[in-house]
Amino acid sequence: MHDIRWIRDNPDAFQERLRARGIAAAEVSSTVKKLIELDDGRKAAISKAQALQERRNAASKDIGAAKAQKDEAKAQKLMDEVSALKGELAAEETRQKDAEAALETELAQIPNLPLADVPVGTDEHGNVQKSISGTKPTSNATKQHFELGEALGGMDFETAAKLSGARFVVLKGEIARLERAIGQFMLDLHTTEHGYTEIAPPLMVRDEVMFGTAQLPKFADDQFKAMPTEHWLIPTAEVPLTNLVRESIVAEEELPLRFTALTPCFRAEAGAAGKDTRGMIRQHQFSKVELVSITAPEQTADEHERMLAAAEAVLKKLDLHYRVMTLCTGDMGFASQKTYDIEVWLPGQGAYREISSVSQCGDFQARRMQARCKAKDGKNTRFVHTLNGSGVAVGRALIAVMENYQNGDGSISVPSVLRPYMGNKEKIGVGK
Structure with a gap:
């Protein structure tokens, strides 16, 4: 969620950053114009309500003097005037609430603004490699995971x-245990x-x-809802x-x-029709170890790099080759x-396939959640910053x-860091 006061004070910067996300200039201009009009309506309702309340208070005092x-x-x-003012005030307060709700609804549809150092681009082709770990392995055994898993009966x-x-x-069996081992290893590591x-x-x-973290x-349409309680599955x-x-x-x-959790996750993937239909790449239900940090604004940049390093540590300990990409403005998530x-x-x-996404959100989610921190002097409060990442x-x-x-025989060697979670097995699928 954005701060309408900041938008009013910095309209050019706001529009420039939204255009960097690939939103058409005409749409950005129209959005800002609508926001200002809604905020003007909100302010007018507040001003009118205050004036009515002041007149009502004054008239109430005058009643006593007249008596x-x-x-x-x-x-x-x-007394007749006070009664009429009461009705006008109620109507104006309703108008104010409606204006505030309309403004919030409009603000809730606008994505977060990319930082100045984020590469500008329209899609994944604009992403920039930040680093690469190890060398790409070469092997004659190049079956896909579902071919291996089905052959092993797992x-x-x-x-x-x-x-x-x-x-x-x-x-099933050893594959199910291997998945459980991976999750426990990551949770213990973090x-x-x-x-x-x-x-x-x-x-x-x-x-x-769900609104607080900007899923709603x-x-x-990308979420699952549980009936009849109408809770959302995370x-x-x-x-x-x-x-x-x-x-x-x-x-x-x-x-x-800093919080972490190993949970099932549920996604409708409404926008992913036809993608990765074979195997486990894109599932409606999957498990993930999540990392979340709540920081003061000055800590955010360093915490982002720290969280990335924590996620990378998983792949390094598993001895997997990977690269880190800085996403461009057109490929980042909404928040x-x-x-x-x-x-x-x-x-x-x-x-290469994505296995973790590590993001800083500034105060975008905090405003939606009304999450603040109090300065050490105890006098002032401000919104916290939030970060999240797959770990992994x-x-x-x-x-x-x-x-x-x-x-080559269809078996799978167990990485050394996972063996304590696998009864010290060095391979699974041996003799299958």
């Missing part, structure tokens, strides 16, 4: 389709080495919580973790707050100011391990 002078005619006239898409339809999978506090959050949340109202643990500070004031000396994507190399696909997606990490650690 003291035994001027009943004047007192009655004033991935059953057919039964999943009978149970739930497309974009689901049933994992809590013991990176200073994150483990949270077990609800998997269903209310409308206002714009992306309602698309990522970012939603409940970030909202842990909603409608609260945190002492600045307590910041940054992001700046985003790094980590793309892991999948030899079965012969391509468990299903895609499973895919990466399977494809990068596959052997």
Whole structure:
């Protein structure tokens, strides 16, 4: 959510940053004009209501004076005026609330503004490589994960389709255990080495919580809703973790707050028809380890790099080849100011695929959640900043391990850091 006062004070900067996101100049200009008109209407309603209230207060005092002078005619006239003013005031207060709601609705549709150092581009082709880790592996064993998983009897898409339809999978045996091991390894890494506090959050949340992290109202079609309670199934643990500070004031000396959770995630993927229909790349249900930080504004840039390093540490310990991309203005998420994507190399696909997205959101989500921090002097409050990142997606990490650690006989070697979670097995699928 944006600050209408900042928009009014900085209309050119606001429009320039929105145009950088690829929004047409005419649309940007029209949006700003509409925002100003709505805010003018809100201000006019407030001013009128204040004037009516002041006149009502004055008339009420005059009633007492008229009665003291035994001027009943004047007192009655004033009482009639107060009664009329009451109705006018109620109407003006309603007009003010309607104007505020209309302004909030319009502001809620506008994406966050990219930072000045974000590369300008229209889509993924405008992304810029920040770094690359290791060398691309070469191997004659280049089956895709679903070929390996089905051959081992550990991935059953057919039964999943009978149970739930497309974009689901049933994992079995050693593959199911390997996925669980990956999730536990990542959760342990972030809590013991990176200073994150483990949270077990609800998997269903209310409308206002989804609004707080900007899944609503714009992306309602990408979500799953649970009936009859009308809770939303979380698309990522970012939603409940970030909202842990909603409608609260945190002492600045307590910041940054760092949370992590391993949860199932649920996404309708309404905009992904026809993409990645084979395998586990794009599922309606998947597991992910999420990282969330709540910071003071001055801490945000450093925290972003720290969070990226925490996510990278997972892939480094798994000895997976990957690259980090700085997303361009046209490829960032709605709530992001700046985003790094980590793309892991999948030899079965012969391509890099996203396995983590690490974003800073500034005060964009905090304004929607009404989450503030209080300065050390205890006098002033300001909105916190929020950051989130995958640390990392468990299903895609499973895919990466399977494809990068596959052997010619169809078995899969277990990375050394996962063996303690796998009963010290060095391979799975041996003899299959």
